[in-house]
Amino acid sequence: MKLLVTGGAGYIGSHTVRALQKAGHTPIIVDNFSRGHRDSVPTDVLCIEMDIADSTLVEVMKEHEIEGVMHFAAHSQVGESMVNPSIYYDNNVVGSYRLIESARQAGVKHFVFSSTAAVYGEPEIVPIKEDAKLEPTNVYGRTKLMIEQMLSDYSKIYGMTYVALRYFNAAGADPSGEIGEDHTPETHLIPLVLDAALGKRPHITVFGTDYPTEDGTCVRDYIHVNDLASAHVLAMNYLHDGGESTVFNLGSGNGFSVKAIIETAKEVTGIDILVEYGDRRAGDPGTLIASSDKIKSVLGWNPVFSNVKDVLKDAWGWHQSHPNGYDDKK
Ligand SMILES: NC(=O)c1ccc[n+]([C@@H]2O[C@H](COP(=O)([O-])OP(=O)(O)OC[C@H]3O[C@@H](n4cnc5c(N)ncnc54)[C@H](O)[C@@H]3O)[C@@H](O)[C@H]2O)c1
Numbered sequence: 001m002k003l004l005v006t007g008g009a010g011y012i013g014s015h016t017v018r019a020l021q022k023a024g025h026t027p028i029i030v031d032n033f034s035r036g037h038r039d040s041v042p043t044d045v046l047c048i049e050m051d052i053a054d055s056t057l058v059e060v061m062k063e064h065e066i067e068g069v070m071h072f073a074a075h076s077q078v079g080e081s082m083v084n085p086s087i088y089y090d091n092n093v094v095g096s097y098r099l100i101e102s103a104r105q106a107g108v109k110h111f112v113f114s115s116t117a118a119v120y121g122e123p124e125i126v127p128i129k130e131d132a133k134l135e136p137t138n139v140y141g142r143t144k145l146m147i148e149q150m151l152s153d154y155s156k157i158y159g160m161t162y163v164a165l166r167y168f169n170a171a172g173a174d175p176s177g178e179i180g181e182d183h184t185p186e187t188h189l190i191p192l193v194l195d196a197a198l199g200k201r202p203h204i205t206v207f208g209t210d211y212p213t214e215d216g217t218c219v220r221d222y223i224h225v226n227d228l229a230s231a232h233v234l235a236m237n238y239l240h241d242g243g244e245s246t247v248f249n250l251g252s253g254n255g256f257s258v259k260a261i262i263e264t265a266k267e268v269t270g271i272d273i274l275v276e277y278g279d280r281r282a283g284d285p286g287t288l289i290a291s292s293d294k295i296k297s298v299l300g301w302n303p304v305f306s307n308v309k310d311v312l313k314d315a316w317g318w319h320q321s322h323p324n325g326y327d328d329k330k
């Protein structure tokens with residue numbers, strides 16, 4: 001299939017582009033490079049510098065006979081969304097609306113969307129299943145839920161089928177060491193802990209120690225970025241084969257506290273990382289752990305990297321070989 005990949009120069013998008021190539025598809029990237037990296041784009045992939053809100057995308061999709069869109073492009077930081085919500089409503093909600101509408105006008109048949117565990121808010125039952133209540137505790141999660149609702153309406157009324165993949169915490173890097181996580185500014189726990197191990201930061205600050213969890217710090221479900229990538233290929237193939245619109249969770253099914261991640265990072269790196277304890281970050285739920293039973297049974301998804309230590313090892317490999325991230329920003 002010829003597939004348009006928005007945000008394909010970002011962290012998860014760049015890993016998925018490679019998975020699509022390996023599966024025999026032709027990805028075409030659209031990225032405005034607000035947060036992505038040119039060096040993460042394979043040299044044999046067409047990459048168009050463009051915003052998802054640009055209405056001329058209709059012509060791009062028609063010209064390249066795009067069958068499906070994979071939509072990664074977004075702002076995606078929980079903390080930032082609680083400080084600067086307007087850019088989240090604009091880039092995520094308005095931008096996605098314009099993209100979905102362009103796809104409809106171009107006759108695109110399928111849509112795979114990067115949703116998030118943040119649509120659930122504070123769960124009543126863990127592991128979280130797809131039919132759990134949807135009450136986001138932060139603006140970021142709310143914007144993603146609104147996009148899911150748009151896709152549901154477009155599917156019912158215009159017949160454009162979609163899969164929303166609600167990922168939990170993406171982590172790790174391709175074991176090749178060629179691509180990895182490089183956000184500016186970095187806000188995610190694992191890269192920050194590894195930056196502290198590299199001496200690029202004096203310490204890691206734990207956000208909150210009074211959550212109702214075993215050690216008082218937030219519990220998250222960390223999933224290897226390549227396992228996320230393989231799920232995208234399965235989801236698009238499923239839609240191509242006539243599968244109906246639906247949502248799937250994507251996680252490892254295991255929860256790790258912030259303290260546990262820091263301890264595992266100390267083991268993997270062999271470095272005694274300095275830790276400080278701070279206040280809670282606004283909008284953070286205490287515990288998010290996925291049930292991924294649905295995607296396993298419906299799509300036959302089979303995660304390869306089930307151990308958080310292996311995830312951290314791959315992330316550490318990338319950080320050691322690219323201590324300043326991609327070269328393109330220097
Ligand atoms: N990282 C995670 O743990 C995680 C978890 C759940 C969901 N997600 C979702 O997955 C997706 C990818 O996340 P990521 O960590 O790879 O993010 P990222 O910031 O690395 O990648 C996003 C890419 O989209 C591009 N982009 C942003 N706005 C754009 C626009 N208006 N037009 C064109 N390009 C634009 C950026 O330049 C960047 O290359 C996001 O939608 C995010 O919400 C991420």
Ligand SMILES: O=c1ccn([C@@H]2O[C@H](COP(=O)(O)OP(=O)(O)O[C@H]3O[C@H](CO)[C@@H](O)[C@H](O)[C@H]3O)[C@@H](O)[C@H]2O)c(=O)[nH]1
Nearest residue numbers: 076078116117118167168169187188189205206207218258
């Ligand atoms: O310096 C730090 C950074 C983070 N944390 C904590 O570590 C956990 C993980 O935080 P982070 O890595 O920022 O991820 P989340 O806020 O859980 O959000 C990620 O995971 C969500 C799905 O669960 C996605 O939707 C988001 O896009 C993605 O950023 C949270 O409890 C944070 O409070 C710290 O204690 N100190």
